[in-house]
Amino acid sequence: MSFAAQTKKELTMIENGTCCALAELSAMIRMSGTLQLSKQQVMMDISTENAAIARRIYSYIKQLFQIQAELVVRRKTRLKKNNVYMVRLPENVEHVLRQLTIVKEGFQFSDHIDKGLIKKLCCRKAYLRGAFLAGGSVNNPVGASYHLEISSMYEEHSRSLCDLMNKYDLNARVIERKKGFVIYIKEGEKIIDFLNLIGAHHALFRFEDVLIMKDMRNSVNRIVNCETANLNKTIGAALRQAENIRLLDEQIGIDNLPLKLREVARLRLLHPDSNLKEIGDMLDDGTSKSGVNHRLRKLDEMAEQLRGNGAIK
Ligand SMILES: [Zn+2]
Known part of the structure; x- marks a missing residue:
């Protein structure tokens, strides 16, 4: 089961009081309901690919309006991957839609979320939960990327949903897609806040765990990258020194170098992996790290002079 499906499964197990059931159902019907005219009667179908959501809609309609809806299942076909569950309301559609504040008098659709419907915090959360379901x-x-979205056919509704989400500082945005509008959140922390708001606590804990794991992995990577960079610098310097010494050997001969430089040059060529301290320890006079560094730099300078681009000292 996908993470999204698991989140929805968790949400369909939340119990609502009457006020919240109304708000949640209003969001679900506004987003998934379609109207049809049959024999002068308005019928409404609310379709979903999730059986638990269909059951929830069905029982809320019964509980809130004492109306027995019909449940229809469209089996999956070659074109449709999943079953489609439909809750069908053959009559009383206007009454139900008015109670849910989706239509006003005379079957006038209202574009915005009714303020009265989401007056209480519990109901605002329930409305967002319904929209997500x-x-x-x-x-x-x-x-690779964090993404939560809610798609809706209607622009005005998408915008008021987005505004409602941003009352909780979720940094949600709306974009237009081919089939309607999409409200989305891209930040992991904000997705966690949203999941918390709609009551998907298991999902949010799982999400948080992954975020923490990734954070730890990132800091380990940062440390490793830093060490690799330092190592590369050391190796780079050793390679450059060896190359310079070989040049000096070809043109002057190592044996013709001053004694102190000669020793360091030989050791550098013999031990390309050793660091400055290790080379210092190998010298007869046990020169310090900075002493070795000084001599190697002198060798570098001499090589640069031979190449004709160093200052003569
Ligand atoms: Zn409520």
């Missing part, structure tokens, strides 16, 4: 999706945090 109906049109939401969230990427598994293990993947």
Whole structure:
């Protein structure tokens, strides 16, 4: 089961009071309901690919309006990968839609989320939960990018949903897609806040775990990268020194170098992996790290002079 499906499964197990059931159902129907006219009667179908969500819609309609809806299942076909579950309301559609504040008098659709419907904090959360159940999706945090989205056909509704989300500082945005509008959140921390808001606590703990793991891995990588960089610098310097010494040997001959430089030059060529301290320890006079560094630099300078681009000292 995908991370999104697991999150939805968790959400369908949350119990709502009457006020919140109304808010959650309003969001789900606004986003997933379609109307049809049949024999002068308005019918409504609310479709979802999730059986638990269909059951929830069905039982809320029964509980809130004492209406027995019908449940229809469309089996998966070659074109459709998943079953589609439909809750069908053959009558009383206007009454239900008015109670849910989706239409006003005379079957006038209202574009915005009704203020009265989401007056209480519990109901605002329930509305967002309903919207996520109906049109939401969230990427598994293990993947490369964090992404949570809610898609809706209607621009005005998408914008008021986005505004509602941003009351909780979620940094949500709306974009237009081919099929309607998408409200999305891209930051891991904000996705966690949203999951918390709608009551998906298991999902948010899983999300948080992944975030912490990734953070740890990043800091380990940073340390490793830093050490590798230092190592590369040392190796780079050793290679350059050896090359310079070989040049001096070809043109002047190592034996013709001053004694102190000669010893260091020989050791550098013999031990390309050794660091300055190790070379110092190998010298007869046990020269310090900085002493060895000084002599190697002198050799570098002489080589540069031979190449004709160093200052003569
Ligand atoms: Zn409530």
